Amino acid sequence: MTKKQIARLAVEALKAEYPDSICSLQYTDPLQCLVATRLSAQCTDARVNMVTPALFERYTCAKDFADSSPEELAEYIKSCGLYKTKSKDIIAMARVLCEQYDGEVPDSLQALIALPGIGRKTANLVMGDIFGMEGAVVVDTHCIRITRRLGLHQETDQKKIELILRGLLPPEESNDFCHRLVLHGRAVCTARKAMCENCCMSEFCRKKA
Incomplete structure (x- = not known):
């Protein structure tokens, strides 16, 4: 399975698991x-x-x-x-x-x-x-951790990870995907422990393989 295939499976799995992909920060403008x-x-x-x-x-x-x-x-x-x-x-x-x-x-x-x-x-x-830009990739600690575990990269540099993910993710999905990674990183794929038994991506995640 290619990295692009894994990325697309991850997009769909997280979309089903977390339909509401909103930023947890509160603002109005x-x-x-x-x-x-x-x-x-x-x-x-x-x-x-x-x-x-x-x-x-x-x-x-x-x-x-x-x-x-x-x-x-x-x-x-x-x-x-x-x-x-x-x-x-x-x-x-x-x-x-x-x-x-x-x-x-x-x-x-x-x-x-x-x-x-x-x-x-x-x-x-x-x-x-x-501004609704397609292809926006927000690389935070959750994004770095989970995309590494998925096997999409082995980088630690935020800009390199951003550019790699921009090439793997469907542009129209990338922003929401990053919001969903935050939700998943808090609930399931935490820094302390990856709870693979509860993960919607366990079938294709490289960490479990």
């Missing part, structure tokens, strides 16, 4: 998606969702963030961890949005990656969830 995803680095989505209601009530647009100070912003996001770095990145990002994009989030992967503090994972999430 592109800027909120960008900020929430930046906050989720080394922090759980559940924790971010506890922080963002008050944060987004105080900061309603890019200019609000741009005009803030790292100290003030940090008070809202302390519980997310790495708050000093995150507050500086978010303010710097907002200033670029105001200066170069009239306060709007750009709909280009390369433009997003060029923003302060924004990496490929966040950029792909915004492109897939907000």
